[in-house]
Ligand SMILES: C[S@@+](CC[C@H](N)C(=O)[O-])C[C@H]1O[C@@H](n2cnc3c(N)ncnc32)[C@H](O)[C@@H]1O
């Protein structure tokens with residue numbers, strides 16, 4: 312149903328900044344699975360974590376939903392009465408396909424949680440009271456100076472007992488750790504069939520648009536945003552996922 316990612320396979324004289332456009336949307340499931348170590352496990356586990364924390368009659372947000380993989384997982388796992396999912400992305404190509412995928416899923420589930428897909432910018436989208444918020448590899452694409460305000464708004468929207476699930480690529484302050492995990496990540500990509508050219512060109516494409524933070528920066532910012540406690544529940548190489556509690 313989706314194509315194999317060959318977007319960076321031919322040499323470019325100048326690599327353009329990475330954008331979530333039509334071409335990327337077309338290959339995205341293949342791209343993210345071959346690029347993010349542990350992605351399938353993270354997606355499945357988001358469903359489990361959401362199921363544990365979703366409160367009856369509450370909203371769940373999937374911010375930067377892309378094709379709705381996390382939303383689909385939550386719809387498979389969340390059993391609380393009366394929950395609804397709002398999935399938001401600012402890439403039109405993603406939103407259009409996400410709606411198609413979710414309609415296809417409707418037919419496969421007995422009583423699917425209602426899920427609405429919105430074309431919008433999460434930086435200024437007004438959030439209603441909610442019990443679970445997912446930022447699965449999205450915050451790293453938000454401008455660094457806008458990250459604290461976004462997390463603060465998420466914290467304010469979360470009801471008591473609510474959680475934020477935050478997955479990110481990590482940077483490491485220690486140079487040896489950074490180099491070691493970065494090289495292992497490239498080995499992961501090579502093992503998944505990406506050539507050195509594809510790896511190098513993708514690296515240039517995301518250099519200025521995807522800016523990862525360190526674990527310490529995340530924890531400090533989550534605390535500043537008003538979360539009482541946050542911890543990692545998954546890490547594979549330089550990719551991790553955290554839970555932040557209200
Ligand atoms: C790596 S993808 C997320 C993957 C997805 N959450 C998943 O679980 O498969 C990042 C997504 O965030 C979206 N995004 C980035 N900045 C955004 C913003 N300010 N508002 C809404 N969506 C944003 C991009 O369009 C892209 O679809």
Ligand SMILES: O=C(O)C(=O)C[C@]1(C(=O)O)C=C[C@@H](O)C=C1
Nearest residue numbers: 342343346347448480513517521
């Ligand atoms: O860090 C990289 O090399 C990646 O390809 C990572 C990453 C991500 O973490 O979102 C970057 C862009 C694509 O959305 C898929 C994967």
